Amino acid sequence: MIQEVAGIKVPDTRLAKDAADILREYGNDLLWNHSNRVFFFGAVNGKQAKLNYDLELLYVSALFHDLGLTKAYSSPDLRFEVDGANAARSFLQQYQIPKESIQLVWDAIALHTTPGVAEHKESEVALLFSGVGLDVMGDGFEEFPADLREEVIQAFPRNNFKKKIIPAFYEGFKHKPETTFGNMKEDVVQHFRPEYRNKNFCSCIIHSPWPE
Template identity: 80%
Template sequence: MRQEIAGIKIPDSQLAKDAADILREQENDLLWNHSNRVFLFGAVQGQQAAQPYDLELLYVSALFHDLGLTKEYSSPDLRFEVDGANAARSFLQQYQIPEESLNLVWDAIALHTTIGITEHKTPQVSLLYSAVGLDVMGDNFDQFPAEQRKEIVEAFPRNNFKQEIIPAFYEGFKHKPETTFGNIKADVISHYQPEYKHKNFCECIIHSPWSE
């Protein structure tokens, strides 16, 4: 892999290499390319805004953010985002990373699909969120430098990404649709299982055990 893409140096410490090896072993080209694009998009956005963040931790966050979609790291009852966050925390603990940094990585991954909140967190967390939004939904597409965007996509091609990412999401949590209650991934379950009935927030209130 090239050492620098779009003006961003790819972390090459042992920690970074080990993280990349885990991703390569567990994920296909779709998620490998997506995760690397997310890292680069986030790093460029951080550079643009002159925001303070740790490049290596952003790299690990990006590489692990969808790891919860894989069979190896998927739990039977947790949101896939939490599975990925837990995997990242366990991985980083092996390298004596400070607890504060572990918590930032955990938050970045666990909250990367949480609209309306994550963009207001610290740069270490919000950059991953904005980069995922750019790659998946085209958020702030026109605000991202076109030449750097082109270089990133050439290095990590999209290759029918629009058509393949939704079924990839579904495969990752179709065995636990209840974990999508209250979050945007409920739309993926509805797309493939229109007959599935999610819990309803209002019904949860009305049918709670409280007498009044």
């Protein structure tokens, strides 16, 4: 196991190691490398901004944030983000973690694809969001120190990540495309199924049961 990257030490607690084992068992190399890059990108951003945050909670959040895409943790009817958040909550409850910390991890995972909200919440939530944004869409790429960015990539290679992650997203929720209503993952469904349309917000209002 890698112990330190870009000046950030990987938490070496039993909880952290068990969380890593879960992702290793139920995820794949794509999710493993991506989730670790997200952790280090978020942690470096927190260090650079001199934020006060819990490194272990950020680590668990990063490892679980896409676990809802896996068959083992995917529900038939919930957003994959919520599946991952629920998995993290169940996991953390086994370690006598305070309820407030568990809720923080839940929020970080559930909101990691929700721009306009996540970045304004607690540091752990905002840092996970920033790490995901940098790794997936390149948000903050120019502002992130190039040498540290390359160090993270060397430790956890991208390996054609741009070509692989969109199909990976789709595989994770193609059985429940309706869960992408109102969030950016609807774009993924329409990438593979251009004809697909979720319900329309305005139509929901116009055709609501209210009589007026």
